[in-house]
Amino acid sequence: MKVVIALGGNALLRRDQPPTAENQRDNIRRAAAQLARVARQHDLVLTHGNGPQVGLLALQAAAYKAVEAYPLDVLGAQTDGMIGYLLEQELANLLPTTRTVTTLITRVEVSLQDPAFQHPTKPIGPVYSRAESERVAADKGWVMAPDGAAFRRVVASPRPVRVLGLQAIRWLMEHGALVIAAGGGGIPVARIGEGSDQRMQGVAAVIDKDLCACLLARELNADVLVIATDVAAVFLDWGGPTPRAIGHVTPQALAEHHFATGSMGPKVEAARAFALATGRRAAIGSLEHIEDLLAGSAGTQVSCGQHK
Amino acid sequence: MKVVIALGGNALLRRDQPPTAENQRDNIRRAAAQLARVARQHDLVLTHGNGPQVGLLALQAAAYKAVEAYPLDVLGAQTDGMIGYLLEQELANLLPTTRTVTTLITRVEVSLQDPAFQHPTKPIGPVYSRAESERVAADKGWVMAPDGAAFRRVVASPRPVRVLGLQAIRWLMEHGALVIAAGGGGIPVARIGEGSDQRMQGVAAVIDKDLCACLLARELNADVLVIATDVAAVFLDWGGPTPRAIGHVTPQALAEHHFATGSMGPKVEAARAFALATGRRAAIGSLEHIEDLLAGSAGTQVSCGQHK
Numbered sequence: 205m206k207v208v209i210a211l212g213g214n215a216l217l218r219r220d221q222p223p224t225a226e227n228q229r230d231n232i233r234r235a236a237a238q239l240a241r242v243a244r245q246h247d248l249v250l251t252h253g254n255g256p257q258v259g260l261l262a263l264q265a266a267a268y269k270a271v272e273a274y275p276l277d278v279l280g281a282q283t284d285g286m287i288g289y290l291l292e293q294e295l296a297n298l299l300p301t302t303r304t305v306t307t308l309i310t311r312v313e314v315s316l317q318d319p320a321f322q323h324p325t326k327p328i329g330p331v332y333s334r335a336e337s338e339r340v341a342a343d344k345g346w347v348m349a350p351d352g353a354a355f356r357r358v359v360a361s362p363r364p365v366r367v368l369g370l371q372a373i374r375w376l377m378e379h380g381a382l383v384i385a386a387g388g389g390g391i392p393v394a395r396i397g398e399g400s401d402q403r404m405q406g407v408a409a410v411i412d413k414d415l416c417a418c419l420l421a422r423e424l425n426a427d428v429l430v431i432a433t434d435v436a437a438v439f440l441d442w443g444g445p446t447p448r449a450i451g452h453v454t455p456q457a458l459a460e461h462h463f464a465t466g467s468m469g470p471k472v473e474a475a476r477a478f479a480l481a482t483g484r485r486a487a488i489g490s491l492e493h494i495e496d497l498l499a500g501s502a503g504t505q506v507s508c509g510q511h512k
Numbered sequence: 513m514k515v516v517i518a519l520g521g522n523a524l525l526r527r528d529q530p531p532t533a534e535n536q537r538d539n540i541r542r543a544a545a546q547l548a549r550v551a552r553q554h555d556l557v558l559t560h561g562n563g564p565q566v567g568l569l570a571l572q573a574a575a576y577k578a579v580e581a582y583p584l585d586v587l588g589a590q591t592d593g594m595i596g597y598l599l600e601q602e603l604a605n606l607l608p609t610t611r612t613v614t615t616l617i618t619r620v621e622v623s624l625q626d627p628a629f630q631h632p633t634k635p636i637g638p639v640y641s642r643a644e645s646e647r648v649a650a651d652k653g654w655v656m657a658p659d660g661a662a663f664r665r666v667v668a669s670p671r672p673v674r675v676l677g678l679q680a681i682r683w684l685m686e687h688g689a690l691v692i693a694a695g696g697g698g699i700p701v702a703r704i705g706e707g708s709d710q711r712m713q714g715v716a717a718v719i720d721k722d723l724c725a726c727l728l729a730r731e732l733n734a735d736v737l738v739i740a741t742d743v744a745a746v747f748l749d750w751g752g753p754t755p756r757a758i759g760h761v762t763p764q765a766l767a768e769h770h771f772a773t774g775s776m777g778p779k780v781e782a783a784r785a786f787a788l789a790t791g792r793r794a795a796i797g798s799l800e801h802i803e804d805l806l807a808g809s810a811g812t813q814v815s816c817g818q819h820k
């Protein structure tokens with residue numbers, strides 16, 4: 205089978221852990237054991253989030269006053285290099301030396317007409333007091349939003365339109381490589397200018413990595429899309445008195461419920477969109493149970509067909 | 513022709529410039545105009561240094577006290593993602609949309625028996641007072657060395673032994689892709705453990721990007737190796753009363769002179785080694801004149817054969 209697996213940034217660097225290199229390496233090493241077993245059986249493209257990682261880079265950049273912090277597209281590219289390297293190293297250590305494991309830096313096109321640019325929602329980087337927040341908003345043209353009693357920069361989360369490095373991923377897969385790509389939802393770039401002046405330029409935005417994984421899985425004609433996160437399944441009444449895990453479900457049935465924006469919402473949307481567009485199966489569940497998710501025996505299994 | 517071009521990290525972020533994203537993008541945009549013309553005519557693999565870039569990341573990480581700075585192999589991977597992305601974007605903007613431009617994160621094997629590990633020489637990150645320097649040396653096990661009146665961490669610069677992602681680069685080249693790879697000399701990894709416990713692990717070191725470019729060019733069977741830096745050629749009596757640019761030269765003749773370690777030295781060694789091992793041509797000169805360097809009409813041209 206051809207499998208696309210999306211790893212949550214929070215699964216690689218958990219919310220309850222200090223974001224050290226050591227913690228990240230340990231989590232990746234643990235995930236790699238399962239992923240390597242999957243890779244021995246299947247053609248695998250691996251993608252991943254980068255929320256906590258890009259957050260740390262933004263904090264570090266803000267702490268060093270001598271040079272202005274690099275823009276968000278560049279920070280995203282940095283995290284893709286880092287996370288890709290860590291994943292590649294651990295996977296290659298577990299696979300036969302004849303298996304090529306390779307990491308691509310992936311640009312993903314977004315549209316500047318995407319309504320998300322009118323309503324930035326994704327918080328990023330340090331927290332500011334109200335006065336500081338007003339100053340950086342004026343200085344840098346950032347959009348700021350309340351975050352508890354403080355303020356943070358918010359950026360848009362536009363939809364992925366096109367994976368620019370797709371052809372390279374296809375070629376490498378044809379040769380049997382395990383490809384790590386489109387980290388953090390891909391580096392967001394948009395078409396600017398007219399006619400012969402038209403060019404791609406990085407934008408300050410964060411593409412949802414699950415929606416990007418869905419696009420990638422569709423374009424690669426994947427048999428299954430697995431979205432691995434830090435919870436065991438999609439839950440109804442999450443945070444309420446009687447949370448209930450969803451097992452097998454159709455995309456149509458899933459559409460009747462609402463899930464948290466920026467958290468389970470995009471995962472459910474990605475899984476539904478993949479199942480509807482392809483007639484194939486998408487799974488959402490815990491990073492600890494990737495093999496069972498892939499086998500269809502754990503987490504939330506989204507498919508149009510008869511349930512086994 | 514099959515061409516490997518190595519861009520100096522200092523050529524992408526000049527010593528006389530603040531290391532901002534904007535300056536880096538401008539320099540890369542200027543270099544890309546020439547590189548794109550080369551890529552229209554030839555099969556091109558592009559590699560690059562990362563000295564100033566990894567230096568900035570180390571300073572930013574040191575400024576943010578809440579999380580310990582990530583190790584050097586990880587910072588290197590971050591710079592490879594960043595510089596690769598910036599190069600890829602500008603090159604893709606200048607090339608036909610049908611041409612695939614792709615960036616690979618590349619691990620390069622070094623040997624822990626390399627004598628360089630006994631004598632770390634490469635300064636990295638912030639400067640410390642003597643007292644601070646002694647404290648971080650004790651805390652982190654770093655080797656510190658004087659840098660003017662202050663102290664800095666120094667790391668080893670071992671020789672590249674093997675480019676681990678070589679097969680992926682070859683496949684992508686066969687499909688006509690322009691490949692950006694082995695940034696910063698590659699991410700240094702070494703084999704540790706015995707028997708079935710054997711694995712690759714990142715090491716705190718900096719592989720010279722010119723020696724890595726030489727290895728890459730040899731392994732890819734390149735026709736020419738071009739080393740682009742911020743000076744016009746290799747000079748005899750550099751910094752002396754009568755500096756003289758070297759034009760055409762044999763590797764044998766070049767061996768009779770000494771060049772500065774960590775600066776022109778590795779470039780000369782890489783060019784000599786490539787010409788000797790392959791009987792083909794290597795060129796060293798200015799980033800501003802890449803096309804002339806490639807054509808053989810500028811810079812220092814190193815080859816065994818008859819000079820035109």
